[in-house]
Amino acid sequence: xxxxxxxxxxxxxxxxxxxxxGQSLNSVTTKISDLILFPVLKTxxxxxxxxxxxxxxxxLYLYSLAALFTYGIGIWGINIPVAWGFDIINFxxxxxxxxxxxxxxxxxxxxxxxxxxxxNRAAEAMTIFAVACAGIYPLIxxxxxxxxxxxxxxxxxxxxWPQFRSPLEWDVFAISTYATVSVLFWFVGLVPDLATLRDxxxxxxxxxxxxxxxxxxxxxxxHWQRYEVASLLxxxxxxxxxxxxxxxxxxxxxxxxxxxxxxxxxxxxFVAGAVYCGFAMVIVLMIPIRKWFGLEGLITMxxxxxxxxxxxxxxxxxxxxxFGEIFYAWYSSSIYEYxxxxxxxxxxxxxxxxxxxxxxVLIPQALWSKKLRQNLPVLFFVSIAINIGMWFERWVxxxxxxxRDFLPSSWAAYTPTFYDWSTFIGSxxxxxxxxxxxxxxIPMIAIFExxxxxxxxxxxxxxxxxxxxxxx
Numbered sequence: 001x002x003x004x005x006x007x008x009x010x011x012x013x014x015x016x017x018x019x020x021x022g023q024s025l026n027s028v029t030t031k032i033s034d035l036i037l038f039p040v041l042k043t044x045x046x047x048x049x050x051x052x053x054x055x056x057x058x059x060l061y062l063y064s065l066a067a068l069f070t071y072g073i074g075i076w077g078i079n080i081p082v083a084w085g086f087d088i089i090n091f092x093x094x095x096x097x098x099x100x101x102x103x104x105x106x107x108x109x110x111x112x113x114x115x116x117x118x119x120n121r122a123a124e125a126m127t128i129f130a131v132a133c134a135g136i137y138p139l140i141x142x143x144x145x146x147x148x149x150x151x152x153x154x155x156x157x158x159x160x161w162p163q164f165r166s167p168l169e170w171d172v173f174a175i176s177t178y179a180t181v182s183v184l185f186w187f188v189g190l191v192p193d194l195a196t197l198r199d200x201x202x203x204x205x206x207x208x209x210x211x212x213x214x215x216x217x218x219x220x221x222x223h224w225q226r227y228e229v230a231s232l233l234x235x236x237x238x239x240x241x242x243x244x245x246x247x248x249x250x251x252x253x254x255x256x257x258x259x260x261x262x263x264x265x266x267x268x269x270f271v272a273g274a275v276y277c278g279f280a281m282v283i284v285l286m287i288p289i290r291k292w293f294g295l296e297g298l299i300t301m302x303x304x305x306x307x308x309x310x311x312x313x314x315x316x317x318x319x320x321x322x323f324g325e326i327f328y329a330w331y332s333s334s335i336y337e338y339x340x341x342x343x344x345x346x347x348x349x350x351x352x353x354x355x356x357x358x359x360x361v362l363i364p365q366a367l368w369s370k371k372l373r374q375n376l377p378v379l380f381f382v383s384i385a386i387n388i389g390m391w392f393e394r395w396v397x398x399x400x401x402x403x404r405d406f407l408p409s410s411w412a413a414y415t416p417t418f419y420d421w422s423t424f425i426g427s428x429x430x431x432x433x434x435x436x437x438x439x440x441x442i443p444m445i446a447i448f449e450x451x452x453x454x455x456x457x458x459x460x461x462x463x464x465x466x467x468x469x470x471x472x
Contacts, residue, residue, distance in 0.1 A: 018115055019450075019457060020297035028298070028450050032443050033200050035293055039440055044292040047436060054432035061426025064419055065140065073143045075419045082402045082414035087141045088252075089394040090424050093277070094134035094431075095175070095249055096270075096390060099242055100278025101127030102182060105189070106238035109231065114456070115306050117449040118299045122289070122439070123282050124186040129434040130281075131179045133427045138171045167252040174248040178241050185234040191217050191227065192448045246274045253397065259336040260401035265324060272317035276360075277390035279311040280383040287380050289439065298445055301374045308373040311386070315364045318393075322361065336406060348413065349400050352392050359389025 067075060078085040101123035108116040139148045150160050151172045162169050195217035198210035217223055247267035254266040283304065290299045329337040344353040363385045366372045373379060404411045438444070 017457075018118065018300060018302050018453060020300060023297055023454050025451050025454055028454055029196065029200075029447055031295075031298070032445050032447050032450070033197055035439075036197060036441060036443060037201055037203075037206070043440070046288060046292045047440070050288075050432065051436045054429050054436060057426050057429025058433050059426075059429070060422050061429050064422040064426050067419060068140060068423070069145065073141070075417060077415050077417045077420055079412055079414065081405055081410050081412060082399060084398050084402060085414060086416050086420040086424055087137045089391070089398050090427065091134050091137035091141075091171075092249055092270075092394045093391050094130050094137070094427070095246060096274035096277045097281045097387075098127040098130035098134065098178075098182075098278065099246060099271075099274035100282050101125070101130075102178075102185075102238050102242045103275055103278070104282070105185060106235040107242065109235045110239065114453055115303055117453050118295075118445050119282060119286060119303055119307075120449070121186075121189065121442075121446045122285060122444045124182065124189070125435060125438045125442075125444075126281060126285060127182050128179065128186060129431050129438075131175060131182065132434070133431050135175045135179065136427070138168060138175070142168075167255060170248050170251060174245045178245045181234065181237050181241055185231075185238055188227065188230050188234060189446060190442065191215055192219070193443045193446060195219065196447055197443070243271055246270045253401075258401050258405055259334070259340045260325075260397065263325075263328060265321065265328075269318070269321040269324075272314045272321070273390055273393060276311060276314040276318050277387050279307050279314070280386035280390075283307055283311075283379060283383040284387065285435070287376055289444065293439075293444075295445070298450060304376070304379055305370070305373050308367050308379060311383075312364065312367040315360065315367075315386070319361050322357070339404075340401065343404055344396065344400055347400070347404070349396075349403070352395050353400070356389055356392040356396055359385045359392060361389075363389075 076085060076087070078087075101120075104116050104123040105120045105127075108120075139145050142148060151162055151169060153162055162172075191214055194210050195214040198207055198214050201207045201210060247270065250266035250270035253261040254263060256262060286299060286303075290296060326341055329341045332338075344350065364382055366378065366382055372382075399414050403414050
């Protein structure tokens, strides 16, 4: 007699399909839900090691925040004129990371792109956790986080109303709005899958918890109709947020008169950069998750190929922005703008600018090759390089513009301290603890959407395959 392991259809690497051969409605539901309902049997060693490492980083993060609240922001390396340092660099970087999730979920939903189905849930969760990491930085940057409620326009007898002309105030409203809509959109998409876990769970406690958050979902036609309306409304709200939130973040710099900041190209430049590093982070997360949990049949090479193309396109826009900055400095005939470019090329922080060019411009050119786009180790390396490069971009924009401005007498060097680094590195602990808990307690792939994809591929395989090629 053959073993049950031998009876399972082999999972093959598919390069032109969104699902591996042999997928059925039952196999999709069982595969995804069992990862949640039977964690003892389905927890891979990689997840355990990653969670322990993330927990240690989270402890470092909490220690760094405790030291900051005790001693003040003097423990950071900021000075005059570099009053913005690691805190704002990392704030902008984390906000950028969160853009791919909303793009995959909202914009691609409106355009009916089926390749989003296996990755949208994890990308949405990544968005929420990245925004949580980003939102902490403006709060602690004030040096008095216990007074951050002053940012809100609450009825106050003190008359301490928010200054709405302040970029810091714009950040508060941009982040809170983006986080609220992202959480709502994520939760609405979870409701049908939470009902599936409620019905399949054998634990009374799990049944009650999943049933509570499933909001009485029974799969009735009225429920699906309201779900579709809610999803489209939230997608319509989220789509302009993708463009507006990072545009507002870019205004933090563009409204200043500082060389290198006072340019109108920043909004589209920042949005393209956010999509660039956001998709890179999705790939960095999905490659090990796919391997750990055996999801090769649901997350195929087609997904990575299409994400790589989007990443390549947004990367070329970012590269255009880099060359545009050089042109603007020359065309403006401003000695301050011209010196900024010279300082980037040959100044004391020139190494960071050339690292930016290496990681963001040169290495990603490998994505022009289809063979390299479908080589997961290469794709993982390129995605890591892009995330590093986008961090260097924020360093170049902030530090290199501040440390040498108009008057040589006010120039000063900036050196991050231990607490700068520990706060940044520790924030990864917060992000990965939340993300790893998410993939253990909530379906990381939308069960009902993949089931719908299975139905499409089995009912009209030729028509669906044609739409895949045209859509990608």
